[in-house]
Amino acid sequence: MTDPKAAPKPASAAPEWPGLADWLTAHVPGFAGPLAVRAFDFGQSNPTYELRTPARSYVLRRKPAGRLLASAHAVDREFRVLAALAPTGLPVPRPYALCEDDAVIGSMFYVMEKVEGRLFRDPLLPELPPAERRQVYLSMVETLARLHALDPEALGLADFGRAGNYMARQVERWTRQYRASTDREIPAMERLIAWLPRTIPAQTRTSIVHGDYKLDNVLIAPTQPRLAAILDWELSTVGDPLCDFTYMLLNWAWGPIADLPEPAAAHLPTREELAAAYCELTGRESLPDLDWFFAYNLFRLAAIIEGIVGRAREGTARDPAAAAMAARTAPMAEAAWRFAERAGA
Numbered sequence: 001m002t003d004p005k006a007a008p009k010p011a012s013a014a015p016e017w018p019g020l021a022d023w024l025t026a027h028v029p030g031f032a033g034p035l036a037v038r039a040f041d042f043g044q045s046n047p048t049y050e051l052r053t054p055a056r057s058y059v060l061r062r063k064p065a066g067r068l069l070a071s072a073h074a075v076d077r078e079f080r081v082l083a084a085l086a087p088t089g090l091p092v093p094r095p096y097a098l099c100e101d102d103a104v105i106g107s108m109f110y111v112m113e114k115v116e117g118r119l120f121r122d123p124l125l126p127e128l129p130p131a132e133r134r135q136v137y138l139s140m141v142e143t144l145a146r147l148h149a150l151d152p153e154a155l156g157l158a159d160f161g162r163a164g165n166y167m168a169r170q171v172e173r174w175t176r177q178y179r180a181s182t183d184r185e186i187p188a189m190e191r192l193i194a195w196l197p198r199t200i201p202a203q204t205r206t207s208i209v210h211g212d213y214k215l216d217n218v219l220i221a222p223t224q225p226r227l228a229a230i231l232d233w234e235l236s237t238v239g240d241p242l243c244d245f246t247y248m249l250l251n252w253a254w255g256p257i258a259d260l261p262e263p264a265a266a267h268l269p270t271r272e273e274l275a276a277a278y279c280e281l282t283g284r285e286s287l288p289d290l291d292w293f294f295a296y297n298l299f300r301l302a303a304i305i306e307g308i309v310g311r312a313r314e315g316t317a318r319d320p321a322a323a324a325m326a327a328r329t330a331p332m333a334e335a336a337w338r339f340a341e342r343a344g345a
Contacts, residue, residue: 015039015049017105024051027097028058028111045234046075050114059093062109076100077160078233079110081208084155090146091229117219117228123251130267132225137269138277139226140218140248145281147230148207148241157208161238166203170243171196171296178303181310188333192299195345201289209244211235215251245278246293253294254335291343298336302329
């Protein structure tokens with residue numbers, strides 16, 4: 001059962017975009033109206049819409065309105081990476097066209113295939129039969145390993161991110177965005193900002209990274225426990241693949257799965273099982289520095305949440321509950337610092 005929050009809003013929520021149908025006719029092969037637009041009621045970043053026609057449906061992703069942080073909401077980067085990955089057979093939506101003309105709907109956007117699948121938000125997967133829960137996560141690991149095995153240069157993505165020092169640049173980026181978003185001081189964030197840059201693990205591999213690889217950024221096939229599509233490529237780049245994998249693994253370190261006495265009793269894989277599967281699929285002997293990566297990933301999440309809070313304060317966040325998220329930043333930063341201490345801080 002798909003999360004009801006992922007269902008499109010009623011047609012009454014459709015925006016007024018009188019020029020969109022003409023643009024689609026000119027730029028999307030096979031497009032034919034009439035067109036109905038409905039907003040998907042999920043996501044804090046790039047607003048996403050279903051475009052329905054008598055023959056088929058599409059998905060539109062656009063930049064939000066208002067003042068935006070530098071480098072954020074890069075729908076053109078999403079389009080570029082999808083265009084490179086779709087021919088490889090990796091499960092991603094096929095992109096059709098990118099519009100850089102703000103006059104069409106008010107901001108840059110792209111149109112892609114609408115993949116049929118199920119979106120789940122609860123990491124415990126209570127909607128699924130117990131026998132399928134473990135397979136969903138193993139499918140996510142297998143698909144992530146396939147992504148990390150692709151050669152960026154062969155796909156025309158050699159310049160999609162700077163070579164080397166990926167984690168240093170990520171720490172700097174999220175520190176900068178946190179500083180630009182917040183109007184308060186959170187002590188644990190300040191400790192992390194001082195500690196993370198001094199302790200960055202050596203980068204041993206470079207790959208295309210998704211940047212936000214988690215359960216509610218993938219679609220699961222309608223009738224099978226396998227991954228049907230990876231969504232939301234806004235943060236994708238070329239970097240350290242361990243950042244992707246440890247972010248996916250974060251639920252086993254902090255959150256609902258970590259709180260379980262025995263994940264296996266809930267028919268979920270253990271953290272050790274997922275790590276072993278990723279190592280086998282990628283030819284690694286071990287995964288060092290997990291606590292450092294958990295500290296970093298929680299720090300990044302705290303910075304992202306503070307960014308949402310900042311956008312709500314300025315009136316550009318879509319979710320009316322965004323301002324209430326302010327209470328989450330400090331506890332998340334404190335959890336990150338606990339992992340930092342386990343890593344030697």
